[in-house]
Amino acid sequence: MDLQTRKLNMIEYLIGLTDESVFNVFEEIIKESKSGRTNANRQFTRQELIERAKKSNHDYLVGNFKDQEQLKTESKDW
Numbered sequence: 001m002d003l004q005t006r007k008l009n010m011i012e013y014l015i016g017l018t019d020e021s022v023f024n025v026f027e028e029i030i031k032e033s034k035s036g037r038t039n040a041n042r043q044f045t046r047q048e049l050i051e052r053a054k055k056s057n058h059d060y061l062v063g064n065f066k067d068q069e070q071l072k073t074e075s076k077d078w
Contacts, residue, residue, distance in 0.1 A: 019077060 001009075017023055044052070059065055066074070 021074070022078070 014023070014026070
């Protein structure tokens with residue numbers, strides 16, 4: 001299958017997409033690609049790790065997380 005056909009298939013898939021969490025994944029991949037951060041295995045700087053930890057702690061404290069049961073339920077719709 002050529003690239004053009006694959007692109008059209010992706011567009012059709014996105015048009016029919018109803019799960020916003022799946023769309024968010026695609027959106028994040030596109031943002032990372034545009035920013036040049038495409039290497040998923042790159043090393044984080046010390047400051048990046050600290051910022052990520054602070055954000056994670058804040059998210060947890062304000063209740064912005066999902067427990068195992070919520071993830072199981074959500075994954076059934078994938």
